[in-house]
Amino acid sequence: MEIYLPIAEQSMNVFVLFALGAAAGLLAGMFGVGGGFLATPMLIFVGIPPTVAVASQANQVIANSISSLQVQWRRGNVDLRMGLVLLLGGMLGSSAGVSLFTWLKRIGQIDFVIAVMYVLMLSSIGLLMLFESLRTYFRRRRDPTGPRGKLHTHYLVHRLPWKMRFYKSKLYISAFLPIGLGFVIGILSAILGVGGGFVLVPAMIYLLGMPTSVVIGTSNFQILFVAANVTFLQAVTNGTVDVVLALLLILGGVVGAPIGSRIAAKLPGVVLRGLMAVLVLGVAMQLLFELLRTPVSAYSLGVREVLP
């Protein structure tokens, strides 16, 4: 069954879009990340214009993070203070990101930048995850208990000024760190249409040194507002948010997420992370291949302008 998408201005198979949303939801359920990093490239593969894919995906991220935040909030797993500081950076970053997006669109390089950023980001994260899970897997086989690390290690970044106390996260760090982190995630969110959870979560654990218990909830809190900001700004400046597309993705996600968490409950964490690493690398390779191979046609058309 085909449906016409009013903003993307083309017809698409309903089930393909629903399945994409479900796949993103499945990932969200399995790995606790938004799944946008997979859904956006997939949308582009099936022929949705990258600009529409990114903006509509940001809309879907809102739905994803609110349903996850519901649980986290009730369990008290949100460090509100940290969340707000991250959000400050996130709002600045996403607003700058949308302006950057608009500019890149105007000079005709947005598709290329989206593809390159995805390749860089996905391949580095995929490799990190793959090595980490392989190392854990082999270490565990040698020594089932494994050595425990410190609560968190101290780096040079902890000497930055403007220190703030984050009680829930048991941290006393410079506010520049979460603001900077939020800023970077905001830019990613605006240009790639991802929530950024798969960058934010490891960064909160390894860079900020937050306890794992509050990481997911706090990142969801920040992602929710940043995604809302991106959706709003994209709608105002570029008019590229396709709500019909977003609706199908959201409905798919609602179905996919519980299946994902059921699978996650049955598989050991290392295997799960290994699987995710392979998946992320696969998407990165596919995107890289698209950039490297000779295109079917060297020519493409930009935006049609009807002059008065």
Add this chain to the structure above:
Amino acid sequence: MLRAAGAIAALLLSLVATAATAQRVERAGPLPGPSLGGPADSSVPPSVPSAPTVPELIVDLSQARVSITSAFQGESLLLFGMFDPPGEIVVVVQGPPARETVMRKERFLGLWLNTGRQSFDDVPAYYFIAASAPLQRLLARGAGGEILSLEDRLSSIRPVRWRSSEELAKFRGGLVEVKRREDLYPAAFGQVTVQANRLFRAELPFPSRLPEGVYDVRAYLLREGKIVAAVSRPLPVGKVGFNAQLAGWSRQEGALYGLGAIVMALALGWLGGAVVRRL
């Protein structure tokens, strides 16, 4: 048999009626003979005072407009009509003109990225020609001034920025390549089928990625290479209903549209999360 004849008669009657009410009949040059006066043509005084005469060329479409609904996947419209034999029929359908920007990819450090761009003004969104005889033969006889093949039509598009003529030709070629791929410039000439030497029909293929606007459908009657009658009809193409509303909001009320999208996502995410946890 009798039924079929009745159906044909009804069709003819409706054609005449349509011609009398909704058509704009254009004259191509001075035309000889009193039998050519059409009821819609006010410039020619009615030379036959009795029953209204049938114009030389009558055209209608199976639909008054192309409606882009949620189920739209492209559409094929039927153009049909009647003409006074002898003659050949040519049909030209043109989408609204606009500025198109053609971008060219080149390999840069092993990666393919857009390195060149060229804009053209007055590029038709869509272009389709159908004829009842091989078009080359028809056009060669002198009607080429008004009836343009795609190549001729595109030779008049105006580059926004000047480059060397071979560069412009390359970009123009790229434009055709992309438009062909999207079926907006159908590669094959369409066939106008003539029946009983008077009735004709042609299929107009419209793809799913169809730009909106008012399209121009023109039919020409040619005799010995000369245009003796031409009929033009506007064909509006646009989103309707829900699609039109959403696209309109997105264009004009971006802020409201964005807020609406956020509220929708929040509501669905919240509900979805709540429902799923109950299961």
